[in-house]
Amino acid sequence: MIKLIQPYIHFDEVKEDFKEIFDSGWLTKGKYIQQFMQNLQDYMNIQYAYATTSATTALSICLKALNLQSQDEVIVSDFSFPATSNVLEDLGIKPIFADVCLSTFNMLPEEIEKKISEKTKAVIFVHALGNPSGVSKIQEICRHYKIPLIEDAACAIGSSECGKKAGTFGELGCFSFHPRKLLTTGEGGAVVFNEESFKEFFEIKLNHGAVFHQDKFDFVDFGYNYRLPELQAVMGIKQLKKLDNIIQERNQIRKAYIQYLNPLGFQAQEINKEVVFNVQSMVFVVPKNICRDDLITYLYQNGIESTLGTYCLSGTTFCKNKYNAIQKNAKFLEDSTLTLPCYKGVDVEYISQTIQKFLT
Numbered sequence: 001m002i003k004l005i006q007p008y009i010h011f012d013e014v015k016e017d018f019k020e021i022f023d024s025g026w027l028t029k030g031k032y033i034q035q036f037m038q039n040l041q042d043y044m045n046i047q048y049a050y051a052t053t054s055a056t057t058a059l060s061i062c063l064k065a066l067n068l069q070s071q072d073e074v075i076v077s078d079f080s081f082p083a084t085s086n087v088l089e090d091l092g093i094k095p096i097f098a099d100v101c102l103s104t105f106n107m108l109p110e111e112i113e114k115k116i117s118e119k120t121k122a123v124i125f126v127h128a129l130g131n132p133s134g135v136s137k138i139q140e141i142c143r144h145y146k147i148p149l150i151e152d153a154a155c156a157i158g159s160s161e162c163g164k165k166a167g168t169f170g171e172l173g174c175f176s177f178h179p180r181k182l183l184t185t186g187e188g189g190a191v192v193f194n195e196e197s198f199k200e201f202f203e204i205k206l207n208h209g210a211v212f213h214q215d216k217f218d219f220v221d222f223g224y225n226y227r228l229p230e231l232q233a234v235m236g237i238k239q240l241k242k243l244d245n246i247i248q249e250r251n252q253i254r255k256a257y258i259q260y261l262n263p264l265g266f267q268a269q270e271i272n273k274e275v276v277f278n279v280q281s282m283v284f285v286v287p288k289n290i291c292r293d294d295l296i297t298y299l300y301q302n303g304i305e306s307t308l309g310t311y312c313l314s315g316t317t318f319c320k321n322k323y324n325a326i327q328k329n330a331k332f333l334e335d336s337t338l339t340l341p342c343y344k345g346v347d348v349e350y351i352s353q354t355i356q357k358f359l360t
């Protein structure tokens, strides 16, 4: 079976540091997590980075950092993983689904202007499947209307637009280190930002509400524990070093796929000029006359794992029942996109030929 994903981390790379961690007995809040966050800050050219247990907890705490309340509205990209809007539901915030571009799969800028209201307290822009295309424009509009921008860059580590890294355009940026993402720590995530005034909030809230003061903890607020352990940090450090090479490699594979599949009527997710795309997922819109789900089944029967692109948030059973506000393009993309295996050594030719056989 040709698997859909393959983590870019091997035991050999981590075993020495793992041994040191086990020998020292220092399993959390240690030097490795500090190192990982420092490396992340340097890599992204950003002031602050805090590790979390996932992108979901990262997004959730960002909403709290902005002091969003029940009944507030947040405009959110509609083509994403449901975690993006689940965190809003959790706080009683109303998601206002913004439809996406059929070629980049990212939030259409005009949707913000169409859907903004007095209740709009933030925008969550999703870098769909790692693609940052259009984030600069969204940033510009958010600044114009003075609405805070949160980037769901869960998939977008290493991507950039106009030389600026995904996750660093908004007031707050969130990342995921789940195994489906390019850099994985098993589970994990991070929040990044430049604004110094957020620093104290994250330091306290991510530390059970405590500040360390005169040699003891003073619980000045209530808080959470969303910490990433030391062992996980080692995995992150190792992959971050290789990330740019991995991204180059994946772009080569993307090129090869496009060469084979474009002539067959498959349209790859498009990227704007000035964009570095990490190719988190290799996604095509399938030709109109074929059934995407039949193709996934056929590929599976031929030893190839594949899946849909991602989800139309407004179209989940939950959101459909609650809001009845399905966005057309996002729904089309959920139904018509295909993710193919993408990593070093994947047999693009065999996969493409199998797709061609399905068509004939």
Ligand SMILES: *Cc1c(COP(=O)(O)O)cnc(C)c1O
Pocket (backbone or CB within 6 Å): 053, 054, 055, 056, 057, 080, 081, 083, 084, 126, 152, 154, 155, 175, 176, 177, 178, 188, 189
């Ligand atoms: C994967 C993903 C998430 C959730 O990430 P976790 O780390 O699993 O919480 C959120 N948003 C997007 C766009 C994702 O792709």
